[in-house]
Amino acid sequence: MKLIGIKRFTKTEGRFTKKMGAFTTNVTYIKKHFLSIPFATLHKYRETYYGKVKDCEECKLSK
Numbered sequence: 001m002k003l004i005g006i007k008r009f010t011k012t013e014g015r016f017t018k019k020m021g022a023f024t025t026n027v028t029y030i031k032k033h034f035l036s037i038p039f040a041t042l043h044k045y046r047e048t049y050y051g052k053v054k055d056c057e058e059c060k061l062s063k
Contacts, residue, residue: 005033006042015046015056027056 010028017023025046032040044056 003035005036007031007033007038 008028008030010026012024013027014022014024015027025048027044027046029044030042031038032042045053046056047053
């Protein structure tokens with residue numbers, strides 16, 4: 001059994017940008033786990049409709 005590991009998972013979230021407005025997209029999280037308990041998010045990104053990979057800092061969560 002590993003003490004520290006890294007896992008990647010994807011979930012659907014609602015986002016908002018000035019150009020596109022509100023939309024839903026798949027956001028991929030890379031998290032560090034200690035004994036299967038996540039304790040740090042290393043990176044999160046989303047893939048656009050055209051295949052580009054963008055950092056999630058550009059858009060905010062929609063309310």
